[in-house]
Amino acid sequence: MSMKSKKIYGKDGLTRKVLAAFFASSLCCAPVFAAESDAADEATDNAVNDLGATVVTAERIPTERMDTPANVTVITAKEIAANHYATVGEAVEHVNGVTVARMGGQQQEIVRLNGDERVIVLVDGERVNNDQGASSGRSSADLHMIPSMKNIQRIEIVKGGGSALYGSDAVGGVINIITKKGVKNETTVDLSTGSWKTHSLELTNQGTDGNYSWFVTGAMTNGGNFDYNYKGTGYKMDSSDYRNRSFSLRLDGKIDDRSSAHIYYGHRSVNAAQYDCRGDSVVPPFSGNKMTEVFNNVSASYRFKEGTAAPGFLRVFNNYKTVTYGTEFNTLLWGFDYQNGWKLDENNTLIAGAEWHRSNSSNEGSGYYKDKEITNKALYVQDTMKLGKLSFVPGVRIDHHSMFGTHWTPKAALNYRPDEATQFYASWGRVFKAPTADDLYTYSVNTSMWGTFITEGNPGLQPETGWTATVGVNHKFNDKTSMGLNYFQSELKDAIAWPQISLNRWKATNINREKRRGIELSFQQRLDDAWSYDLAYSYIRTEKDTGAGAGYVWENGNSQPNGYRIGLHYVKGPWKANVLGRIGSGLDETRYVNDNYAIWDFNVSYDIKENLTTYFRINNFTDEEYYTRAASYGSYYPGTGRFYQIGLTCSF
DSSP, rough: OOOOOOOOOOOOOOOSGGGGOOOOOOOOOOSGGGGOOOOOHHHHHHHHHHTTEEEEOOTTSSEEEGGGGGGEEEEEEEHHHHHHHHHHHHTTTTSTTTEEEEEEETEEEEEEEEBBOOOEEETEEOOOSOOOSSTTOOOOGGGGOOOOOTTEEEEEEEEOOOOOHHOOTSSSEEEEEEEEOOOOOEEEEEEEEEETTTTEEEEEEEEETTTTEEEEEEEEEOOOEEEETTTTEEOOOOTTOEEEEEEEEEEEEEEETTEEEEEEEEEEEEEEEOOOOBOSSSSOOOOEEEEEEEEEEEEEEEEESSTSSEEEEEEEEEEEEEEEEEEEEEEEEEEEEEEEEEEEETTEEEEEEEEEEEEEEEETTTTOOOOOOEEEEEEEEEEEETTTTTTEEEEEEEEEEEEEEEEEEEEEEEEEEEEEEEEEEEEEEEEEEEOOOHHHHEEEEEEEEEEEEEOOOOOOOOOOOEEEEEOOOOOOSSSSEEEEEEEEEEOOOEEEEOOOTTTTTTOOEEESSSEEEEEEEEEEEEEEESSEEEEEEEEEEEEEEOSSSSOOOOOOOOOEEOOOOOOEEEEEEEEEEEEEEEESSSSSSHHHHEEEEHHHEEEHHHHEEETTTEEEESSSOOOOEEEEEEEEEEEEEEEEOOOEEEEEEEOO
């Protein structure tokens, strides 16, 4: 069933006393555009908590992580392999302050950064968001569109506004998924089986030939109906089976010492029996409509001035998506991106870029919209100036939207390093977020055991505008211990919401204002060569003024107002093991059944020999009852129960 959740406001039941239990916050590393520089890959592959590593930063040029005025986390290829993450959503939800909502047979993965679904998702620096959220709230990207975890070199997550550089949607932040470049001739086979008749086969092949390299993946995954816990009783969700097929290809060609060509293609298809919410009473789960998803993303890039302080690129891309459940949604996004940079002197680096993007979107069916075209043109410029121990990063972006005209989004950031081990940073930026095609035109009718539900867009919507700000500190005590603290705040005018306007009917509407603020604390330590651990806490508060005269009201629709992350890691010889905890508290019980949850995952792997590894993992070890999305009408989207998986990976 596709419908927007009814807004139910709760009281602030969060306690701030838990803040004293932790030392510090999310590490600051560097965000996004990392695919334009392979130099950062090796530097971040060995130690995600190494604050001295070189990454491609929020300035879109390579810098040290401690020189980057942003709150960002890096998930490396080694971390992905050690934990055997099956999807991008599974990997990022273990990051402090990140939550993932799953809908539609566990196929759609909608991410929130700083409690906000307005997040840009990039693959090798290329935007994969489109103008159709397809029942995903304010998001316009589904993490399930990423074909494979096997070809990911690293995932960079920057939390906080990025509209000045990356355009609309980057209110909560940006996620960049950097793919692997072929570096040796090797084929890898991964076979696994698990609970609920889940079976998976994944093949990868990489190689080099002179100045050329390739990295190819292909996968087939089938899953049956999952089990879940509901008020202490186990149930099977009768409409949650799925079948995934995926393929990806990366080709690289070296032109000379400073330039290369890059081609990427990613395909994923999903055929799922879409499940729906569970009712508040003990009744058989609802069997929803069949859901299919097809994603085809292709891009070609020319990269120049590689290996310098200010590399550049020219990219053309074409992304296609179709989603069918009840009605069919399809959208085509294509365009080009250009960026160049100049090292003006030892302390001054300038970058500038241009973008031209066009989308064609349709919601097929009688009375629905078809071939709605939206074009956005943008220019941006940013200067990174070093003034001794202080860095100042001003920038501005100009967007010209085919429906909403021209908007300026400036930004400014400061970074101060009093010594090599300490960093203070602050940033502020304006926001411009245009409505998507779904916001403007969608008309979706879905029938369930509870009746017929209608979701409709609003052609009279105004763009969302406002600002975001963040301040933080990171400190490295020694080579084994680090900590940090981050505070963020945002405010949007004319925020777009989907309130219920009549029985079983929801419509896109501008509300007066939407505010968010929160804090992150984290602490990481390596005890010895084998053992390490990390602790983290996040607090997120959202307030909305709907214009109904009540002023700002706390909107307790977040699945993690208080969030905790706990990790214990062991690596010695052929053995690797991890215990990962995700804990949430302060939830609105009328929307999530319980006011708290604790989910524990465990995995272990053993290298039988150099190219042969076996692994075993358990997700939700305690079979916890939890819900991934806020309720409407007393019905809930349940999270999966205890899941076992065993697998074997062989390379030759």
